[in-house]
Amino acid sequence: MTATTAAVPIFPLANLEQHVDALRKTCHETGLFYLRLDDAGACERCAAAAREFFDSDDATKAICSYEASPAFRGYMRLGVENTAGVIDAREQIELGREDGICDGVAQRLVGANRWPDNDGKLRGACEPWLAAMSAAAARVTRALSLGLGLEASTLDDRVLGQAPHWQAKLASYPPDVGPGVGAHSDSGWLTLLWADQPGLEAQLRTGEWVAVPPRDGAVAVNLGEMLQLASGGYYRATPHRVGPSQQRRVSLPFFWNPSLSAIVDVVCDPSALPWTRDRPPAETRHSLLRAYGANAFKSLARSHPLVFARHHPDLCVLEDGTVAARDEGDAAAQRPDDQIYCQFSSFSSPTTPHV
Numbered sequence: 120m121t122a123t124t125a126a127v128p129i130f131p132l133a134n135l136e137q138h139v140d141a142l143r144k145t146c147h148e149t150g151l152f153y154l155r156l157d158d159a160g161a162c163e164r165c166a167a168a169a170r171e172f173f174d175s176d177d178a179t180k181a182i183c184s185y186e187a188s189p190a191f192r193g194y195m196r197l198g199v200e201n202t203a204g205v206i207d208a209r210e211q212i213e214l215g216r217e218d219g220i221c222d223g224v225a226q227r228l229v230g231a232n233r234w235p236d237n238d239g240k241l242r243g244a245c246e247p248w249l250a251a252m253s254a255a256a257a258r259v260t261r262a263l264s265l266g267l268g269l270e271a272s273t274l275d276d277r278v279l280g281q282a283p284h285w286q287a288k289l290a291s292y293p294p295d296v297g298p299g300v301g302a303h304s305d306s307g308w309l310t311l312l313w314a315d316q317p318g319l320e321a322q323l324r325t326g327e328w329v330a331v332p333p334r335d336g337a338v339a340v341n342l343g344e345m346l347q348l349a350s351g352g353y354y355r356a357t358p359h360r361v362g363p364s365q366q367r368r369v370s371l372p373f374f375w376n377p378s379l380s381a382i383v384d385v386v387c388d389p390s391a392l393p394w395t396r397d398r399p400p401a402e403t404r405h406s407l408l409r410a411y412g413a414n415a416f417k418s419l420a421r422s423h424p425l426v427f428a429r430h431h432p433d434l435c436v437l438e439d440g441t442v443a444a445r446d447e448g449d450a451a452a453q454r455p456d457d458q459i460y461c462q463f464s465s466f467s468s469p470t471t472p473h474v
């Protein structure tokens with residue numbers, strides 16, 4: 120790893136609209152930046168409550184186990200989640216939006232979050248963080264829309280829709296157990312990450328990996344595959360990973376995603392934009408589904424095979440990422456249009472699962 124964090128600029132949330140052009144260029148070339156928050160106190164208080172939870176005993180954690188949640192929400196102990204088939208070295212609580220209406224399997228992702236029985240302490244510390252991240256992600260989205268030469272609201276109106284299906288994790292990586300999470304790009308829109316220790320690494324266009332350590336008062340932001348798709352490949356979904364850590368590392372990834380009912384399409388003319396890197400290589404088939412909800416369900420099903428098998432025994436995920444009923448004789452013949460692949464070139468392997 121030779122690149123330094125000088126490759127990763129910082130933009131202030133407070134007056135982001137004054138940085139639209141620099142933000143556009145960064146998101147085109149690397150897809151990674153720090154966002155200076157007006158106040159990072161909500162992140163710090165949430166991390167403190169998360170630390171307290173992770174320090175509690177197994178019985179306390181089991182109360183909010185994800186095993187009881189068809190929507191993949193709740194506490195996951197070390198060793199139950201994987202990225203592209205390799206176990207992630209972290210324990211976590213998985214959270215998500217609790218309402219939303221859509222057709223098909225993605226409706227199964229709508230459900231209640233699961234909290235420990237501690238008088239609402241963890242929940243109370245999380246909610247301000249979730250609200251702050253939602254507001255920040257919405258503001259970044261508006262600036263990115265302007266960067267594509269669109270109205271500020273176009274990406275919201277034409278892609279994200281009425282009920283952006285945010286997801287979030289409170290994660291704890293124990294020390295000395297090897298790499299935390301393997302290389303992947305996130306399958307949603309924008310990821311805002313607060314962490315208390317170094318560990319995050321991102322890949323530049325050159326192939327070089329760069330360390331993205333925490334910065335005071337800021338979160339790291341990386342772009343997801345749905346944003347790359349909607350921008351015609353102009354904005355770059357950022358490959359990243361979590362390296363080994365010598366100390367326990369608590370991180371708070373927040374994923375801002377399209378509505379479960381969104382069908383994602385290209386919303387701009389990428390050839391009218393200033394390209395300062397090579398265009399994506401010849402398009403390859405990739406298991407990104409244009410229907411965001413189906414794509415999100417497929418990702419969670421692959422990352423959490425136990426919950427998938429327990430709560431969704433009527434379904435299977437086919438090799439190509441399509442979710443089908445188990446008893447369909449010819450699943451391929453019965454796929455709805457919105458589950459058809461988009462032609463998309465990406466870093467990801469077909470099994471890269473991340474939300």
Ligand SMILES: O=C(O)CCC(=O)C(=O)O
Pocket residue numbers: 288290300305312314318319359360361370371372473474
């Ligand atoms: O915990 C982190 O630092 C990042 C985790 C991550 O990349 C993910 O959950 O998608």
Ligand SMILES: [Fe+2]
Pocket residue numbers: 303304305310359473
């Ligand atoms: Fe990620």
